[in-house]
Amino acid sequence: MRLGFFLREAVRSIRANVAISIAAIVTVMIAVFILGTFIPSYLYVQSTVNQQKSRLDLQVYVADAATTPEVAALQAEIVGLKDHGLVKGFTYVSKDEALQQFKSRLNDPSILNLLPNNPLPASFDVTPTDPSHNTQIAASLRASPAIDTTMPGNGISYAEQTANRLLSIARFIQYAGLGLIGVLLIAAVLLIGNTIRLSIFARRREVEVMRLVGATNWFIRWPFVIEGIICGVVGAVISVAALWVAKVLIVDPYVASSTDGLTKNQANTIGFASLAILLILAGGAVGAVGSGVTLRRFLKV
Amino acid sequence: MSTETDTDAELNSAEPSRSASRPARDVERRIDRRSLLRPGDGPMVIFEGVTKRYGTDVVGLEDVSLSIEAGEFVFLVGPSGSGKSTFIRLLIKELDATEGTVIVGGRDLGKMRRSKVPYLRRGIGCVFQDFKLLPGRTIYENVAYALEVTGDAPRAIRRKVPEILSLTGLSDKSDRLPNELSGGEQQRVSIARAFVNHPRLLIADEPTGNLDPDTSIGIMQLLYRINRTGTTVIMATHDRDLVDKMQMRVVALEDGRLVRDERSASYATVEP
Structure with missing residues (x-):
């Protein structure tokens, strides 16, 4: 050329x-x-x-009364879901950690000193591989006896409508x-x-x-x-x-x-x-x- | 006409004398460029039962058979619509024959691939009634373009263009634009462009159609001198005086049919 x-x-x-x-x-x-x-x-x-989207985690609240084997079983189930590719990761948030996190969000943390004991439950913070799996994840964990059903969403809270x-x-x-x-x-x-x-x-x-x-x-x-x-x-x-x-x-x-x-x-x-x-x-x-x-x-x- | 002072001998000798001193590669290139027209003494053009129809019933040519030897000068005559232009457009494969065979320089154009057509045309010089010059380019650039398309080296182009412009009497016009020139001068440019590659076949479609008689004679002489160098020239015309004066081979068409093919003839047969 x-x-x-x-x-x-x-x-x-x-x-x-x-x-x-x-x-x-x-x-x-x-x-x-x-x-x-x-x-x-x-x-x-x-x-x-x-x-x-990535912030659409599930909160699985653990009842105060739950026994250690029950909590372990719940955790094993979450690990199982992870193996199935539905869950990307999860963290366990103990009662103390939950209180600390709550405190850090308040302007005046000293107000919590008025409480006689820690009212916050421990929880698993579960991150789905995709938010569209949330319903399925919730359904398969719901049967666990470790879950605190008095909490919002019968113990498994995720912003279903917001997510959708x-x-x-x-x-x-x-x-x-x-x-x-x-x-x-x-x-x-x-x-x-x-x-x-x-x-x-x-x-x-x-x-x-x-x-x-x-x-x-x-x-x-x-x-x-x-x-x-x-x-x-x-x-x-x-x-x-x-x-x-x-x-x-x-x-x-x-x-x-x-x-x-x-x-x-x-x-x-x-x-x-x-x-x-x-x-x-x-x-x-x-x-x-x-x-x-x-x-x-x-x-x- | 003062521009006609070049002699036939000059035109004839111009090419061989220079090619002797030319590097071998350059010569090879020139041959390669023309390779589509096979060299040799056989007929330059053969029509065998050639029919061209436009659509289903408009006839351009009807069963035309003829042969034109290399080096001949042929007038193609006939009234408008007789098939002269169809004949010429078949030669450069601007059209394909509906029936029959068109052979140019030993090549069957019916079997030639589309992609080869540009190479066919480089071996054929074309001159038209309306000159078909590139309007935005100088005379020099117009002639040089024909060499550019063949991939000629810039050095060769700088040598060949002034050469052909002087042979056609246009040396002092080389920086002008086509629309600054008279019709006769424009037609000379168009002939210079057609001949700068030294094609073995030159086709002229009514080259004098837009020119006055005196200018026409100048153009005619130029074409004749090109023919004397061994180039086959086919010229379509309805310029009766010119044809009568030249007494060359005349091929007459009428309604697409070949009605007369005579050597050393006039425009019309002399009624007894």
């Missing part, structure tokens, strides 16, 4: 069709900007939901988000393809002449593909610059000044550098594919 020649050809045609090239660049710019705001938002929301709602929201965000990204990508490819089609249509006579003097399809196509890549990358770079300005001027100050939990939690989202590289690559790829595919129609010998 004669890169130098094709590069010169691509630059020539961009300069010869400035208006159409600018249209293509602006199209890529808009599409990439939308993707660039949507992708991190989507990842942020998804990661937040996942974090909330959160799970369905998580699923919705996952599918809707992916769907939306897909639709955006398709829209971007179509828009860019259309713009490139205009550019190629304006030059269909030129393509015809190239074919008549014996240019192979790839010889004709390469400059167009390179042109598409250049327009795509330029559009994406402008967009990334705009996104960066938006991040520095709007998002970063907001996160820094905000005190609410949502922005404070360490939700994983995409780093700006990776996002920029991803978007620029996507811009170039969309430009290349858009022009390559559109040109096919004019290359039928």
Whole structure:
């Protein structure tokens, strides 16, 4: 492949069709900007939901009256569930530990000194491999005589409704988000393809002449593909610059000044550098594919 | 016309004298480029019972058989719609014959794969009534493009293009754009582009159709001189005066049928 020649050809045609090239660049710019705001938002929301999901543990309260063998049997059952892959892990929280944890949450722990004895039961804090297993886990442990049935949820407490709602929201965000990204990508490819089609249509006579003097399809196509890549990358770079300005001027100050939990939690989202590289690559790829595919129609010998 | 001062001898000798001093690799490349048209003294073009229909009932050509020897000059005459353009488009495989066989340079075009077509066309120079130049490029770039597509080295291109431009009398126009040139000059560019690869077959479809009689004669002379270098030239035309003046082989088409094929002939048969 004669890169130098094709590069010169691509630059020539961009300069010869400035208006159409600018249209293509602006199209890529808009599409990439939308993707660039949507992708991190989507990842942020998804990661937040996942974090909330992981907090959906079960509390299995142990009755004060339970004998040591009964508690051991309960623990063995939980271990059994772990072996079945339903439970990821569990911790035993003794009565004293429960009291300590409770104390640490109070503004004035000394108030607990008024209590004659420790009213908090010991418990197993069970983390499911997936919150959707909670109902099953609860059902299989419920028969154990060690459980303190006077506690909420008859001794096995988990936020069943909250869990289910959160799970369905998580699923919705996952599918809707992916769907939306897909639709955006398709829209971007179509828009860019259309713009490139205009550019190629304006030059269909030129393509015809190239074919008549014996240019192979790839010889004709390469400059167009390179042109598409250049327009795509330029559009994406402008967009990334705009996104960066938006991040520095709007998002970063907001996160820094905000005190609410949502922005404070360490939700994983995409780093700006990776996002920029991803978007620029996507811009170039969309430009290349858009022009390559559109040109096919004019290359039928 | 002052640009016609080049002699036939010059045009003839230009290629061999230079190729002698050319590195062997370059020569090999030139041969490779043309390899689709087989060398040899056999017929350059053979049509055997060629019929071309568009759709089911529009006839472009009807059962045409003829043979054109290498080095011949052939006029293809006939009124509009007689099948001249169909004939020419079959030669460069822009169309495929509905029936019959088209053989160019020893190659059966019906059996040729689509992907080979660009290589076929590199061995055939094409000149059209509407010139088909690339509008945004200078004269030099237009001619150079035909060499770029064959993968010629930049150095070879820088040598060959001025050479062919001087042979066609366009040296002082090389930096102009096509739309800055007269019709006759544009047609010269188109011939220069067609001939810069030194093809063994040159096809001209109404090359003088848009030109005044004087300019037409200049173009005709240029094509004739190209023919004298050994290149087979097929020229479709309905320029009666030109054909009568030249007295070359005339192939006449009418409604897609071959109605006359005569050597040293005029545009129309002389009524007795």
